[in-house]
Amino acid sequence: MDVIGNGFLAGHLSTIAQGHPGVVVAAAGVSAAQHTSAESFRRETALLNDLIRRCSRSGERLVFFSTASSGLYTQPGQPGTEDGPVRPTTPYGQHKYALEQELAVSEIDYLTLRLGHVVGPDQPPHQLLPALTAQVRSGRVRIFPGSRRDLIDVTDVVTIIDALLGTGASRTTVNVASGCAVPIERIVRHIERRLGLTAQWVDGTPAVTQEISTAKLRRLVPRAERMGFGPDYYRRVLDKYLSPVGAAGSDHRPLPVTPL
Structure with a gap:
């Protein structure tokens, strides 16, 4: 596996890189839902186009990270599905969906993964948990x-991606999330x-959020049920990465708390 990028997801995916020859992972794109640059x-569009051309020549499979955030799934009442309608409402959601469509009209072997809010060590401070933690502090x-x-x-995301690549899932989109929006x-x-x-607590603009369907994920990766x-x-995710004040001997590094 050739992981393009050196950030949060790229670092964690390096642990399974040896097991998937012939796979290219685009892990160097925009990762902030608030991003409007x-x-x-x-830059991300140019990178994806370069990788599409590469995979067209080489026959490699391309993994692209999109979003399952409220910027893409915006219709409450039923869980958002990979094959259902989406109406992106933010520049970030519109951008990611446009790149999904570029992949769909290409002729390469690809796997688009719409990610929930991933949590773990070494996250950049703009992502959800580091940002909320900094605000609380x-x-x-x-x-x-x-x-x-x-x-x-x-760690669950990496396990799921490892399993998905093992199934040979091709030219498809999969929600990678817990299926329980909180x-x-x-x-x-x-x-x-x-x-x-x-x-x-200071109230911002009221938001509308759509649940995320994980039916396709569970069908492709039965292990997700366990x-x-x-x-x-x-709660288990937060407890794993957020050490209580004064705690010592934690088995996991706490999330960074760089101020906003």
């Missing part, structure tokens, strides 16, 4: 009422309890 979008958190977030441990208030409250801190996904899964 046209230049960053252009600062004493002030902005809450968008109605928003829900589907958290998934990066109200943002519960996530922030659990972070506060875990850190032993209380922050002031990975502990469920209503309490998010």
Whole structure:
């Protein structure tokens, strides 16, 4: 496996790189849902086009990371599916969906993975958990009422990708998430309890969130049924990576807490 990039996901995927020859992973794209930089979008588009040309010549399979965030799935009432309609509402969601479509009209072997909110060590500070943790530590958190977030441990993401590549799934899109979106208030409250801190909550713009369907994931990767996904899964993920104040001897490195 040739992992393109040196960031959060790229680092974790390096652990399975030897097991998948003939696979190219585009792990150097835009990773911030709040991102609106046209230049960053252009760079990722250029990278993907270069990799499509490469894979067209070499016959390699290309793995592309899209999003299963509320920027893409915006129709509440039923879980968002890979084959169902999507109406991206943010520049980030529109950008990722446009790249999905470029892959779909290409002739290469590809796998598009729509990721939930991945959590783990060495995350950049703009991503969900480091950002929320920094806000809690600062004493002030902005809450968008109605928003829900589907958290998934990066180790589970790597396990799923490893399994998906082993199935030979081709020219398809798969949601990679826990399937249990959690109200943002519960996530922030659990972070506060875990850190032993209380922050002031400031309301932002009310949000609309669509659940994420994992039916296709569970069909392709039966092991996902045994990975502990469920209503309490998010608590285990937070507890794994957020050390309580004064804790010592933790088995895992805490998330970085670089201030926003």
